[in-house]
Amino acid sequence: MSYIILTAAAGALCWVALTLFQNLAKKKTDPLPDKDGHKLKWKPSLAYRKTKGDDTAASSLIRYDEYSLSLTERCICIVIGSLVLGIIGYIFYKNAIAAMVLGCGGLYSPIIWRKQMIRKRQAQLQLQFKQALSSLSSALGAGKSVESAFKEALTDLRLLYPDSNAFIVKELETVNRRIENGETVEAALKDWSDRAKVEDIQQFADVFVTCKRTGGNLVQVIRRTAAIIQEKLDIQQDIQVMMAQKRFESKVLTFAPLVVIALLNFSSPDYMEPLYQGTGLLIMTTALLILIGCYAITKWIMDVKV
Template identity: 45%
Template sequence: MGKQPEAADRRLPQYSEYMLSRREKAAALSAGAAVMAAVGYLFYHHWLGMLLLAAAGLRYTRIRRHTLLARKRARLAQQFKQALYSLSSSLSAGRSMENAFREAIADLKLLYPGTEVEMERELRIIAMRLENGEPIEQAVIDLSRRAAQEDISNFADVLVTCKRTGGDLIEVVRRTSSVIGEKMDIKQEIDVLVAQKRLEMKVMMAAPFLFLAFLNLASPDFMAALYEGVGRVIATVALLLLLLGAWLIHKLMDIRV
């Protein structure tokens, strides 16, 4: 019997991991293998180089999974901020907590018509738990545990403290939504500034490959020395340096607020 809650938790949405669907996994495998095989041809003009790099490209599924998880978590954070604004407005208007959550669901449906977004699904879960008599703080703590995001965890901690000490819930939600909103606005401004640099990085990383492809097409005789003897060693060192540079730039631009 003790394992039933754990099984139920696994059925709830999780935001600390992402499972690729069959289509997503097949697309990632194909894209990773194809791109790296093309790189292998550019740098080695040998089937073994293409095969080895294509095999390395299969690890792109891990990168793709991380990227999709980051997008999912970013969507949840943005939607959480919007839900907090809605909750604050509803509580200020005198609605009960249960009705405030229902109103937040309706507001999210207006913001994201035609689909059930992550936070809308979570608000429905919380509203259902409230209807079943579960304390609001317990429902929000469960969300914060699954989301594993600082803003949601802070809101849950403040809510628990407020309920225990009998604080002003309306004022707590209002101030919390204001602080989280300001923090996310700053993050969005940083993301806009970094986005341009990321585009420049992608262009810079693509330039050597495009230049090498151009030389192979324009002057194949001139490039022949690169694909034999010491040339292949030089090509390998150059490729490793390019990959190292891409990794370092990615780490430098991974700014957290």
């Protein structure tokens, strides 16, 4: 009965903490009011970089390869990570000290969460960039200039993404504003690609800059590059859809041994007792290492890049 109570309480705490954590992470993309009551583009905790010659907070630009966790987020990360690892340690060793030692690994959980948030934001920007390429290619095909095409793409994306805080809307607003201020399109795209650290955006910016310098058919090159990148993104989305079920199955198989061990401890404690003393501890340690190795291999296999 103690195992059931412990598991239920831990699950409830994890669910509550994770819900609060996700709400905090979502609020980090909400705009903040400035001194005049206007809304800023991004919160400082999302990692800013100010543009050259502009020292106002409203002109700060987000860097997608950086993510700063607040103190609250760090604490929640550590609590959830330590709680989960502590439960796993207690299930495998049935010892409070071993559970506490394994729970210390939760101190590393903020780093894991920060990397996940960076990948999530970059993936979101990459998906939105696909729509921007489609609008840009259509505008260029209609005979518009590059500058007019970016304005047309911004108008289309505002209809597609009503949320004014959408990454692609903010970035296209920045590009158009820089063009209006006299900067070149290639300079604006280059800065965007440097901040985004997304391969497709970097490739598009490099092709654009090269075409501008060499004097090639800019419209034709951009349309061709946009078509290639869109095809690549379509393939990536198809792969993600096909692997979604496999990812879920891998998570179930990863946690299944923990559930089985906990149930056996509850239903037949005498049967499991030899595994918690003597050479049984070595067997449980080996099983835990194998489980961790299988999880790492599964993550590596599922990380398919195009």
